Amino acid sequence: MSAGVRVGVCSYPSLALPSKDVSLPSSSLYFGRKIHRSSFDTDLKLRCNSNGTRRTKPVLAVVSSSRVPELDSSSEPPQVFDGSTRLYISYSCPFAQRAWLARNYKNLRDKIELVPIDLKNRPAWYKEKVYPANKVPALEHNNRVIGESLDLIKYIDTNFEGPSLAPNSVEKEAFADELISYTDSFSKAVRATLSGEDSDAADGAFDYIEKALSKFKEGPFFLDLFSLVDVAYVPFIERFHLIFKDVMNVDITAGRPNLALWIEEMNRIEAYTETRQDPQELVERYKKRAQAEARP
Numbered sequence: 001m002s003a004g005v006r007v008g009v010c011s012y013p014s015l016a017l018p019s020k021d022v023s024l025p026s027s028s029l030y031f032g033r034k035i036h037r038s039s040f041d042t043d044l045k046l047r048c049n050s051n052g053t054r055r056t057k058p059v060l061a062v063v064s065s066s067r068v069p070e071l072d073s074s075s076e077p078p079q080v081f082d083g084s085t086r087l088y089i090s091y092s093c094p095f096a097q098r099a100w101l102a103r104n105y106k107n108l109r110d111k112i113e114l115v116p117i118d119l120k121n122r123p124a125w126y127k128e129k130v131y132p133a134n135k136v137p138a139l140e141h142n143n144r145v146i147g148e149s150l151d152l153i154k155y156i157d158t159n160f161e162g163p164s165l166a167p168n169s170v171e172k173e174a175f176a177d178e179l180i181s182y183t184d185s186f187s188k189a190v191r192a193t194l195s196g197e198d199s200d201a202a203d204g205a206f207d208y209i210e211k212a213l214s215k216f217k218e219g220p221f222f223l224d225l226f227s228l229v230d231v232a233y234v235p236f237i238e239r240f241h242l243i244f245k246d247v248m249n250v251d252i253t254a255g256r257p258n259l260a261l262w263i264e265e266m267n268r269i270e271a272y273t274e275t276r277q278d279p280q281e282l283v284e285r286y287k288k289r290a291q292a293e294a295r296p
């Protein structure tokens with residue numbers, strides 16, 4: 001080590017391939033090729049930037065394997081409250097995606113079992129035995145069930161091992177609170193533009209994100225290092241990015257270099273790419289819903 005070179009602590013989690021619940025059809029859609037496990041493992045070697053911030057090499061694609069099928073009204077319930085820890089999600093739900101991503105990032109794939117639910121044909125036992133609110137995500141842990149994605153990602157971060165997702169300074173903590181409390185307003189503003197209600201609202205919301213991403217300059221994420229804030233926003237930005245491009249022919253990253261870089265860096269994190277949706281399906285689902293809502 002030469003004098004004067006700053007050596008940072010580079011502590012990304014080891015992004016091992018999950019044993020059973022993984023599939024990344026979206027990755028192959030993005031990159032159009034599959035790679036073998038050995039080279040994939042090598043590709044996941046994590047690096048520090050010269051300034052010590054954490055960095056991954058790009059995740060190109062993932063070995064083909066299938067996602068755990070969703071449980072529906074014909075499925076038997078799991079042995080609820082048998083001491084297992086289960087995360088109930090829907091593959092298409094952005095709120096559930098937050099909790100799923102947090103669980104992956106903390107390398108809890110073996111500790112927290114993923115239980116995907118078909119929301120369109122929901123099993124009655126889900127509301128009766130698991131979560132009376134009848135929504136996803138929900139985490140069954142220590143004989144109780146915790147819901148609400150923003151609470152849940154904090155709960156997972158605090159109550160389980162694995163790399164921390166928490167802000168690492170008082171200043172970042174305050175900024176994280178501000179950003180987390182803006183998540184709903186962000187989505188509302190973007191939706192107001194998509195619905196034609198307010199043509200400028202989305203621009204304001206994306207500009208807010210662009211500015212927020214410039215506050216800390218050591219890394220590409222909201223708080224420099226990957227954190228709960230990135231987890232909270234990425235499922236929504238993923239959707240809006242695709243929908244704006246397809247439906248409105250607008251690139252939300254144009255003129256927003258911080259946002260462009262953030263999306264690029266997010267796509268290097270396997271814990272996230274594993275949860276990403278098939279872009280085409282996502283856009284189709286949005287269009288169908290928008291059409292249905294527009295019908296008198």
Ligand SMILES: N[C@@H](CCC(=O)N[C@@H](CS)C(=O)NCC(=O)O)C(=O)O
Nearest residue numbers: 093094095134135136137148149150
């Ligand atoms: N505020 C909740 C929202 C969860 C939510 O609305 N999930 C949707 C799926 S994306 C759901 O379960 N909907 C079922 C229903 O409302 O009946 C959270 O952040 O977890």
